[in-house]
Amino acid sequence: MTEFIPPGTRFIDLPSPFPMKRGGVLHGARIAYETWGTLSPARDNVILIVTGLSPDAHAAANADNPEPGWWEAMLGPGKPIDTNRWHVVCVNSLGSCKGSSGPASIDPATGTPWRLRFPELSVEDVADAAAHVVRALGIERLACVIGNSMGGMTALALLARHPGIARSHINISGAARALPFSIAIRSLQREAIRLDPDWNNGDYDDLRYPESGMRMARKLGVITYRSALEWDGRFGRVRLDSDRRDDEDPFGLEFEVESYLEGHARRFVRRFDPNCYLYLSRSMDWFDIGESCHGSTDEGLAAIRVEKALAIGVHTDILFPPQQQQQIADGLRQGGADATFLPLESPQGHDAFLVDIARFGPAVGDFLREL
Amino acid sequence: MTEFIPPGTRFIDLPSPFPMKRGGVLHGARIAYETWGTLSPARDNVILIVTGLSPDAHAAANADNPEPGWWEAMLGPGKPIDTNRWHVVCVNSLGSCKGSSGPASIDPATGTPWRLRFPELSVEDVADAAAHVVRALGIERLACVIGNSMGGMTALALLARHPGIARSHINISGAARALPFSIAIRSLQREAIRLDPDWNNGDYDDLRYPESGMRMARKLGVITYRSALEWDGRFGRVRLDSDRRDDEDPFGLEFEVESYLEGHARRFVRRFDPNCYLYLSRSMDWFDIGESCHGSTDEGLAAIRVEKALAIGVHTDILFPPQQQQQIADGLRQGGADATFLPLESPQGHDAFLVDIARFGPAVGDFLREL
Known part of the structure; x- marks a missing residue:
């Protein structure tokens, strides 16, 4: 908080x-x-x-x-x-x-x-x-x-x-x-936060914090803030070097674009309050x-x-x-x-x-x- | 399973x-x-x-x-x-x-x-x-x-x-x-499933089932399968009738488009195996x-x-x-x-x-x- x-x-x-x-x-x-x-x-x-x-x-x-x-x-x-x-x-x-x-x-x-x-x-x-x-x-x-x-x-x-x-x-x-498309995106972002058990109906703290829900919400945000066109030129299908991959995780990060999202999310999740995010996001849907x-x-x-x-x-x-x-x-x-x-x-x-x-x-x- | x-x-x-x-x-x-x-x-x-x-x-x-x-x-x-x-x-x-x-x-x-x-x-x-x-x-x-x-x-x-x-x-x-945009969407869908504690590294059953992860993944899918243009004509900003809303939940479903996504997700989550979803989704990224x-x-x-x-x-x-x-x-x-x-x-x-x-x-x- x-x-x-x-x-x-x-x-x-x-x-x-x-x-x-x-x-x-x-x-x-x-x-x-x-x-x-x-x-x-x-x-x-x-x-x-x-x-x-x-x-x-x-x-x-x-x-x-x-x-x-x-x-x-x-x-x-x-x-x-x-x-x-x-x-x-x-x-x-x-x-x-x-x-x-x-x-x-x-x-x-x-x-x-x-x-x-x-x-x-x-x-x-x-x-x-x-x-x-x-x-x-x-x-x-x-x-x-x-x-x-x-x-x-x-x-x-x-x-x-x-x-x-x-x-x-x-x-x-x-x-x-x-618009309904934007409402749908924001609704899903809020759902990601609310589904995180550590959101706990808004009663979290720095130790028990809805980090994965915020990460999901932010990644979905970044996806919709940018464009397919830009990303194709920027990332294409470039893979991460092996030293940046976790070979033990069969579904872990593999493409540069996934790492980009992960980096964005990591920088954001602890620097924006989840409840504030929910309130501001919902206010846009209502407008x-x-x-x-x-x-x-x-x-x-x-x-x-x-x-x-x-x-x-x-x-x-x-x-x-x-x-x-x-x-x-x-x-x-x-x-x-x-x-x-x-x-x-x-x-x-x-x-x-x-x-x-x-x-x-x-x-x-x-x-x-x-x- | x-x-x-x-x-x-x-x-x-x-x-x-x-x-x-x-x-x-x-x-x-x-x-x-x-x-x-x-x-x-x-x-x-x-x-x-x-x-x-x-x-x-x-x-x-x-x-x-x-x-x-x-x-x-x-x-x-x-x-x-x-x-x-x-x-x-x-x-x-x-x-x-x-x-x-x-x-x-x-x-x-x-x-x-x-x-x-x-x-x-x-x-x-x-x-x-x-x-x-x-x-x-x-x-x-x-x-x-x-x-x-x-x-x-x-x-x-x-x-x-x-x-x-x-x-x-x-x-x-x-x-x-x-394309990287599609990879990003699919990566996020897989992350939603994998983050669900009930996914349990693929070792779930009908009682302990990654239902909320699958719901998130499916909603994100439906959002990207359709178009903003269609939804604006179809849903606009129509609200759910009060008998279809949970007034106790301050972030619950409010708009028709949210209910549409929820319905789609509910029909899907128990009718497609989560591990199969992960495998097929990842295969597309690789292609x-x-x-x-x-x-x-x-x-x-x-x-x-x-x-x-x-x-x-x-x-x-x-x-x-x-x-x-x-x-x-x-x-x-x-x-x-x-x-x-x-x-x-x-x-x-x-x-x-x-x-x-x-x-x-x-x-x-x-x-x-x-x-």
Whole structure:
């Protein structure tokens, strides 16, 4: 039951009580965030970044923490999100374990971790918490909100529930509603964790920990975050050298691609809290922007007011396929936005925005430069 | 530890010993098969069907078993594979649990099931066993060998290792080598079974049975056998009625798509032997037709001699994507075949050949009619 908080993380307390969309309230909750660049006197140069399921608020190196962040190539002086011009804020999602309150955090009422007593989390709660951070920092209006993956859902909820909070929006590999294929994948990931006897209904600790369930969940995640196309070029059918194989195990690792998955999983399983994973994963399944106006997904998008928007999708993304970003651009345009859908030919699938900076950098940079 | 043998199944003994490609031999092994239609006096009207991972030899109803088979709409009098003209033979794969010898069968040497003492199984062994059935039935030359999915691999191995065994070939959603994405999926399915404590290194029984591992493996299979496109139209975001939900379980089934997966898994887990699943799954990872000529995949295909071939692929297939069937057609053409690649717009993904008879029926029927 551990939180994983990068050094230099800042915190803002949420209002207490903080009401949750599906019922229940949080007392004494907080949101972790980091910033880059300088706030202009008019406070009109702020970009908010809301993240995918697992990242922390440390998107890039800054004065408080010089370690490279998860979007290091995208964010900094002279980079596509140019911190010479923009004051950038990145928040860690409510419900996560990277500093913001979530199932792995101590419930002040009991002095013990929330675990499954944490109220049901929805994407809208994550958005409301991010909106509170924006207000608490004294920012009236964001120049832009950028959301990647799950963050693309969070950003849409933020815009729908907090009209006027942002002039513009970049939605990267996001979605206005969860598709059944993605629900199926996430449901299976959660099942892998829940089937692990060491999950123990959420009551595990570092000694008794659902490691194999988390490993399965992460491997399935990595499989769906990348693409068959990329892997064929990258791994082909290359075998592991004999010194990296266990010849005693007839079903042990044999191909490079299996070892790659194993390495990814091993790095992740002890660095993300299983209950937080379950909560954040489920929140995505529940998301449909149509709920914001008690209508269809398209109606929910058309009810959003934003001046300018860019939705970027990748043709090899099987988890948030590009027709979902097309839908976002079309829907926001119905609502009056100057909205563009930009399909990119990245081979890296859903995770392309993290690695294919050659394509994503100019796309994001050009949009922001023209603001 | 059970075999699941349809009534009316016939058997042919394999030569004893039967040598396996990766080492070891089988003694007293047998192959299950069924037939339809009448063998012509010249014995020149025979079509062999080799199957995907899980089907038995009961592809359609026949005199020995009037129950509908797994390809009922495709096979019968007046159907695309017209049994008024063709004598059709379908074999159950070596290594399976549907009548052919495999890890769930009794090893005559010990009187107990083979389990993990069954020799390592390769697609080439499955092909050699099928070739023996053809010879044992007194058939010199097949008019056509049809292989679906894994059967597409088996058919290529059969053609490569038994030159002249077939005049023509239909490869449906098959592959000339395993891709890393597919290897990753299958590796994860096997890991789910192996992680189940009740798998017990293959030493389970009906009481202590790796049910949750098999359920995970099957759900992941079904997810990759179908397509996001089909599921969006079919399930959307429809929720289960409250009487089909367990409100006590905060992470229980909620969406129709989850219930669909659960139903599929429940029907499968006790009807396919887990060890057989592991063996057949691993054999696909190992397959590369290039090994047949100690060269590249394309060279392996070009070394095959067949007069006419058709490779059918589906654009929504993520497990055996259509570029793999394109590769098969191109490769066989290099070897001198009159080979065609036929891409179909089925929304149902890898499993389309089982359900989209409207598209697959004419494709297969036209090819066979012109023979």
